Amino acid sequence: MKHTFFIHGVKTPFEYLKKLKNYTTKDISERITQDTLILAGEKDHIILVNMFYKQMKALTNIKSLQGRVFTEKE
Incomplete structure (x- = not known):
């Protein structure tokens, strides 16, 4: 988590969770018209795999x- 905190410029888990609210594609997903590739990790500890499907x-x-979800074995 130290690296994650460093990347996002935060010092606590609470600050990190607050910061995550700024990262959303909710308002722009429908505007994307290009060919698109989405990758995810089955056991990603930051972004849950259900977000891939959403x-x-x-x-x-x-x-x-x-789209491709990489398994833990991969």
Whole structure:
């Protein structure tokens, strides 16, 4: 977590969670029209794999979509 805190310029888990609210594609996903590739990690400890599937559904106007969830073994 030290590296994550450093990257985001925070010192506590609470500050980090507050900062995460700034990172969303909610308002722009429908505006994306390019070919799109989304990658995720099955055991990612920062971004849960269910967010991968939510983002895939949110991309309603893209040209083409490919997605891949990497397993823990990979």
